[in-house]
Amino acid sequence: MTKIKNMEEFAAVSGISRPTVSKYFHDPDSVRATTRARIEEALERFDYRPNIFAVNQNRKLTKNIGIVVPYLADPFFVEIARYLEQSCIAAGYRPSLFSSHGEQKLENEILDSLRSLKPAGVLLAPLGRASDRSQIEKFCENVPTILFDSNLEGLGAAFVGSDNFSFVSQTVEYMTRTGEPPSFFEMRTPANPNANKRRKAYIEVMERHGFEPHVIKIDGEGWAFEEIGRQGAARVLERQELKTNSVLCSNDRLAIGFLSACYEQGIRVGRTADCALRVASNDGHPFARFTCPSLTTAAHDYDNVAGRSVETLFELIESGGKFSNRAETLFPARLVLRESA
Incomplete structure (x- = not known):
């Protein structure tokens, strides 16, 4: 039997969603009894034991997740934020949504506010060209952060977006x-x-x-x-x-x-x-x-970009807030033919 190395692999082989597995390991009573029984049966079947030290460390964190977008009046960001919030809630976290409204000063202030909330992690879609790169770099060094939508090369533990x-x-x-x-x-x-x-x-x-x-x-x-x-x-x-x-x-x-x-x-x-x-x-x-x-x-593939962003953040939290290498995940677009062309 292939050794299962982490919760993502366990979720894949057991047929149980990654957020549900994470929710169980943080608090077994937070999932339905039937789901808990399935997870515990899979634990025995695949002889998987999570890294208890990492799980215990993560329990000391708050359940807050920050989600930061550049412009909440843009329906694209409203749509992807909805997916992100639902995934976080399903895993037992409390998401808080922030918009920088296209302003560098406000983006920096949001990052400062998030530090005081001591979040378990942050999903950040930066302004991009208008961002203060040094401020984002400093934030990412102290708070587990996954970038999505706009890729500021080298910042954050990982980037998830569209190709x-x-x-x-x-x-x-x-x-x-x-x-x-x-x-x-x-x-x-x-x-x-x-x-x-x-x-x-x-x-x-x-x-x-x-x-x-x-x-x-x-x-x-x-x-x-x-x-x-x-x-x-x-x-x-x-x-x-x-x-x-x-x-x-x-x-x-x-x-x-x-x-x-x-x-x-x-x-x-x-x-x-x-x-x-x-x-x-x-x-x-x-x-x-x-x-x-x-x-x-x-x-955009809204489902996969949002889903993978959240999954990657949970992996980052479970690994103690650091990855050995910065990962980038890109999802292809889907052509939708309508009357304009």
């Missing part, structure tokens, strides 16, 4: 296969490092297929992406700067602004013969299916 190349490669390949190659529509000063990775992926995939990349940069800073996209698209359309009838937006919120500008100028968007433009994007925004026309997009 930006997967997003763009799928949308570019679809659009070039079904029509004219797209221009890439983005902010001149992106708020999030994912945008830079998407632009690089766009250029690489376009060149690989023998097309000339065409990047359109619009002015605007901050997190009001819809309005920035609407104003930027209005200028692009008025000046007729598009080289083809296809546009790929860096993210869905910019695309919503782009669609608004098209409507205001009487430009019909879609994939039918009577349409002047095709528009696609990236993220899988929760409202993307309700735009007019509904938005074709490469969608």
